Amino acid sequence: MENIKPAKKPPPHIDSKVHPLSVTSLEEQASDFPDLTIGNIGPTPSRPKLTQRLRRPFFIALALFVGCFYFTCPTPTIAYNDTAAREGWDAPRSFVPYLFSLHSGIFVSSTSIFIVYALMKRNNPFATPDLCLPALGSGLIWSGGLILWFLSIDLLGQGVAGPITAMLPTCVASLWSVFYFREVKPGRSYAYLITAIVLTFSGAMAIGLAK
Numbered sequence: 181m182e183n184i185k186p187a188k189k190p191p192p193h194i195d196s197k198v199h200p201l202s203v204t205s206l207e208e209q210a211s212d213f214p215d216l217t218i219g220n221i222g223p224t225p226s227r228p229k230l231t232q233r234l235r236r237p238f239f240i241a242l243a244l245f246v247g248c249f250y251f252t253c254p255t256p257t258i259a260y261n262d263t264a265a266r267e268g269w270d271a272p273r274s275f276v277p278y279l280f281s282l283h284s285g286i287f288v289s290s291t292s293i294f295i296v297y298a299l300m301k302r303n304n305p306f307a308t309p310d311l312c313l314p315a316l317g318s319g320l321i322w323s324g325g326l327i328l329w330f331l332s333i334d335l336l337g338q339g340v341a342g343p344i345t346a347m348l349p350t351c352v353a354s355l356w357s358v359f360y361f362r363e364v365k366p367g368r369s370y371a372y373l374i375t376a377i378v379l380t381f382s383g384a385m386a387i388g389l390a391k
Contacts, residue, residue, distance in 0.1 A: 251346060254330060257282070258338055275330040283323060325349075336388070343387050347380045 257278045264271035272278075298305045332341040354373055357363040364373055 253282070253326065254333060254338075257330075258333075275334050279327060279330060282326075340387055340390070344384045347384050351377050351380050 254275065257275055260271070261273060261275075263269070265273070294305070329341070329345050332345065335341075336344075354364070354377065358370075358373065364370065
């Protein structure tokens with residue numbers, strides 16, 4: 181009789197209960213090999229490392245920086261309209277005719293930024309398929325809000341529409357944080373949030389009635 185060699189035991193980092201050729205098992209068992217590439221699954225893209233103490237202030241400052249650009253979005257159009265009215269130029273007084281050029285500039289700018297980013301990453305940008313439709317949807321929602329913002333400036337004026345459009349979106353974002361992301365915990369935080377929302381709505385109503 182031929183000698184039958186006993187089966188070798190699997191290494192301790194490999195689960196013998198999972199099929200050795202399954203992609204799931206390879207993904208789970210590849211944690212010991214950070215440079216391993218399985219099909220289209222590669223190593224996690226490296227991201228800038230921030231200490232836990234600096235992450236929160238950094239992202240708060242970044243959000244404030246982006247918010248400043250967002251709130252000054254209609255400023256060139258307002259400045260042009262004021263100059264046209266003062267100099268007697270034959271230019272439309274409404275903000276609606278400028279929406280197409282504004283959206284075209286946003287599209288060209290964002291596309292150019294993505295092209296530069298793809299070149300810097302050597303044609304390997306971090307863009308998962310799960311982000312495509314949410315990115316397009318958020319862009320459409322943002323575009324609709326910008327159109328309504330310009331219409332409100334036409335109807336109410338910048339002095340009234342500006343503060344309202346600056347205050348009420350924060351209330352909507354807070355409600356998302358409460359009901360969807362669950363970032364605000366029950367307790368004293370709820371009382372602070374409700375007080376802030378009531379004061380914000382009261383201020384917006386007072387500004388609207390002043391018109």
